[in-house]
Amino acid sequence: MKAMLCKESGPIESLVLEDHILPPPGTGEVRIRVRCAGVNFPDILITQGIYQFKPDHPFSPGSECAGDVLEVGPGVTEFKPGDRVIALTGHGAFAEEVNARVIKCLHLPEDISYELGSAFVLTYGTSAYALMQMGKVLQDEWLLVHGAAGGVGLSAVEIGKAMGAKVIGTGSSDEKLKMVTEHGADHVINYSDGPFKDKVKEICGSAGADVIYDPVGGDVFDESLRCINWDGRLLVIGFASGRIPQAPANLALLKNCSIVGVFWGAWTERNPDLHRKNMDIMFQWLREGKLRPNISHRFPLAEVPAALNVLVERKVVGKAVIIVD
Numbered sequence: 001m002k003a004m005l006c007k008e009s010g011p012i013e014s015l016v017l018e019d020h021i022l023p024p025p026g027t028g029e030v031r032i033r034v035r036c037a038g039v040n041f042p043d044i045l046i047t048q049g050i051y052q053f054k055p056d057h058p059f060s061p062g063s064e065c066a067g068d069v070l071e072v073g074p075g076v077t078e079f080k081p082g083d084r085v086i087a088l089t090g091h092g093a094f095a096e097e098v099n100a101r102v103i104k105c106l107h108l109p110e111d112i113s114y115e116l117g118s119a120f121v122l123t124y125g126t127s128a129y130a131l132m133q134m135g136k137v138l139q140d141e142w143l144l145v146h147g148a149a150g151g152v153g154l155s156a157v158e159i160g161k162a163m164g165a166k167v168i169g170t171g172s173s174d175e176k177l178k179m180v181t182e183h184g185a186d187h188v189i190n191y192s193d194g195p196f197k198d199k200v201k202e203i204c205g206s207a208g209a210d211v212i213y214d215p216v217g218g219d220v221f222d223e224s225l226r227c228i229n230w231d232g233r234l235l236v237i238g239f240a241s242g243r244i245p246q247a248p249a250n251l252a253l254l255k256n257c258s259i260v261g262v263f264w265g266a267w268t269e270r271n272p273d274l275h276r277k278n279m280d281i282m283f284q285w286l287r288e289g290k291l292r293p294n295i296s297h298r299f300p301l302a303e304v305p306a307a308l309n310v311l312v313e314r315k316v317v318g319k320a321v322i323i324v325d
Helices: 041-048 114-118 121-134 151-162 174-182 197-204 218-224 249-255 264-270 272-287 301-312
Strands: 002-005 016-019 029-039 064-072 084-088 097-101 105-107 142-145 166-171 187-190 209-214 228-236 258-261 295-300 319-323
Touching: 002 301, 016 301, 029 084, 029 114, 029 301, 041 301, 064 097, 064 114, 084 097, 084 114, 084 121, 114 295, 114 319, 121 151, 121 209, 121 228, 121 264, 121 272, 142 151, 142 197, 151 166, 151 174, 151 209, 151 272, 166 174, 166 197, 174 187, 187 197, 209 218, 218 228, 228 249, 264 272, 295 301, 301 319
Parallel strands: 142 166, 142 209, 166 187, 209 228, 228 258, 295 319
Antiparallel strands: 002 016, 029 064, 029 097, 029 319, 064 084, 084 105
């Protein structure tokens, strides 16, 4: 089979498309014929060797995919060959075939395409867990979503609206923010217009935002602590800015706010049943039109480096996908 391989940690351009031998699925695994694979920020980090998980070389990046089950390993009863499936692979999905742990797989409903399935679970799963279980967003609360035009950001905007929140989205360009508004944001703020904290307070009232969804970190996190409401929840999703911030404890005390870590991947393994319930809700909202995932870029398997580069250059609005089939 063909796979986009990382033979040693390095730049995105060092990835090569080559023949690769995939072992049979192990106990509790299924072998998947990949049809489409989602492109995500961790795929860049794992290629560069700076992600928290470092697989042995050579390996293929690619943390999520949709396809068909080809073979099941020992002990697998939940899936059979021919089943349509979505898988969170961690790595390996930028290939024609991949082995995935059953605990990380979901049945792909017949009315949802492979393309949409490959771009759905990681972003909407993360945001569902963040806003439902960790942020506990309530009707009419103010939700501030940073990086709102990105994959997780846009999903948070839509889920927040579906939960009845009033949503403010931030982004780096008016063009991106137009898309954020089209996906449900009540207000948008362009980072380039200066500090956002005063604008947030103007929109929400002097108190600030009740829940802040932050996949950016760095300066955005620092400023968020200065526009959060009493009893607010600041959700730590990631650090796309590259800087891991440190929180002044006095601000958390004065605002009586919570800084909440959101490690969705680990949570799905500890709470697989609740994760499936979350995704059942997401699939239903998708059918009802409350969620409208946006795929702005599509690439063939041979152009994975180009796909990762458009993510680095922040040209993606929503998600980019690799079409393997």
